[in-house]
Amino acid sequence: MDDRKELMLSRLWRTAFIIASMYVDAQNAQLVPALFIFGDSLVDVGNNNHILLSLVKANFPHNGVDYPAGKATGRFSNGLNSADFVGQKLGFGGSPLPYLSLQGQANFSSSILNGVNFASGGAGILDENSGGSLSMNKQVEYYATVYGNLAAQLGSAEAEKLVAKSLFVVVVGSDDLFSYFKSNSKLQAKYTPQQYVDLLISTLKAQLERIYNLGARRIVSVGVGTVGCCPSQRSQKNKTGDCVEEVNNLARDFNDALKSLLSSQLTPNLQGFTYAFCNTYGVTSSYFQNPSVYGFKDVVNACCGAGKLNARVPCLPVVKYCSNRGEYLFWDLYHPTQIVSQMLVDAFYEGSVDQVSPINVKQLIST
Template sequence: MTSSLFLNISYLIALLSLAIFSRQCEGARAFFVFGDSLVDNGNNNFLMTTARADSLPYGIDYPTHRPTGRFSNGLNIPDIISEHIGSEPTLPYLDPELQGDKLLVGANFASAGVGVLNDTGIQFVNIIRIGDQLRYFQQYQQRLSQLIGAEQATQWVNQALVLITLGGNDFVNNYYLVPYSFRSRQFALPDYVKYVISEYKQVLGRLYQLGARRVIVTGTGPLGCVPAELALRSRDGNCDMELMRAASLFNPQLVQIINELNSEVGADVFVAANAYQMHFDYISNPQAFGFVTAKVACCGQGPYNGVGLCTPASNVCPDRNAYAFWDPFHPTEKANRLIVSQIFSGSTDYMHPMNLSTILAVDEMKFK
């Protein structure tokens, strides 16, 4: 009798989980985010780290007008992608609210300060390094399996959209962090780039092993043009050429390993987003995009508002839409929207081999 009752309860739980899954699946797909501060939705709020954005004026233009841990005045790139795919924003994986039906939306594993390499960002002490982000992704899938069953969980992950943004910190917060850094003494720049790229290929391969089947991979932006580097390295307001050289070496090799991985798996799993060009468009001609400046950060202090962090004591511009950069390193929400517009509908100069609107159309036919 007890055994029969247990089986009936188990059967009802399974049916309920399947009903939840079916309801959530209608016109939806999960979204997973990995990477650094450009895409962190607030994981670092839950860590003892100096790499955080949990105090005003961060979030000044967010719907709640409160800081969320996003390195933005408002929405960041994952938020705006979620808008485009008709989904609510993903919660940080460390957020206690990420449970139950919220798991079906996906999760954001990104952590400000991280890079491809484990020694990148060590000055921030406690951050979620990329290997740990991938381990959390495994843990997430176990939790999802408990909610909707192992087979459905695998299908849900396979059909998800994934965004990964890494690489910039491996230069600005590692190789070029201080003169004669350990990595700059160990490697000449071309050799360092090859090393980072080889490690990145393993990260992407691991993502595939964990079930990711549609992954947008962003390259680095024009690293030498951010206000922090202008303040540190530029005498005339021009982009620092050494950091620009690093980006020019890194990005083509990233596209190369993406092509190699797609050939190895026999499908267009990985999609290259040309973040360098997306950013450089408005940096090189800010007025064409409605910006007053792409050199001075909205929030900060010192030359170009590029010194130190954005804090309650910093200068803050009254009109965030007039600035391409919110703080010394990160774009404003307006600039993020320009970037996502190219991710969504840009030509193959920006998205290779296809943009997000094409991905959504192709996958809708595939998953019917």
């Protein structure tokens, strides 16, 4: 058996195991009391399903073709996304439930004890970039509601203890960068790239500080990836189909500023604050540079879609999708395939300092 076939079989077995694990109780105890997830479509597990006026939804085929029973759940993926894999690593079996699915439910108080997923497809750091989605500010507001409920249930001291030992994951920024380069955007006329990055970072700083003031101590901050290389950008902005460097340059600048925020501003000034910065840009760059090493056959086209690079028509029920999804980096015009989400979480959970720093996620939850 050649190496490529062996790699594909390994992936198939691994995917089968992942799906089976969704139906059985976690074998390991939870490694943290609760998991709280903030961010955009990369970690949305169904919040946008409950936003009536939002056009940013994934609760229809072909999304979820590799999810248990082939169900489209609102995840922008052929199967599981990064929120699910983080939850599995921590012994929860998957992502916490989406916050909007819990609103008004009789079991709200008991459901939030293991954490909540606030992420919303299309969410930005800036309210103006979030459209009808839950902006980062709105997600933090909802977390404040959850924290108040925990304090009412458990008492202030116990709620504070639970939250301090829990893990907070923040995956946001990509939509803000896309907004800057939209053809009808006024942002470029209003801000230079550096001014825009400064605005994003100062806004995110206030959001992270508010989460901290509501008890968060362990933060996983996920940097923006090589967003200029996603099919939507390649197909719209570059006739050759190459990566769009001006988009990637802004992503690098944002990531550098985010790392500085975490290390130079938050850590020295917030007692007990600990973090892991996930170098998504660096890890995904290696996929583009050496795709075959990682088992990828296609790192340019979307698996699901139509038109140039399968990115001119989104992943809708009327289009076709590829059969060899484990060999594609992109599921649709923006989002990674299930296997990529898993690979990224694996890298960030136990990876080296070039992948995640100053410590990895496994080390973070041990602090």
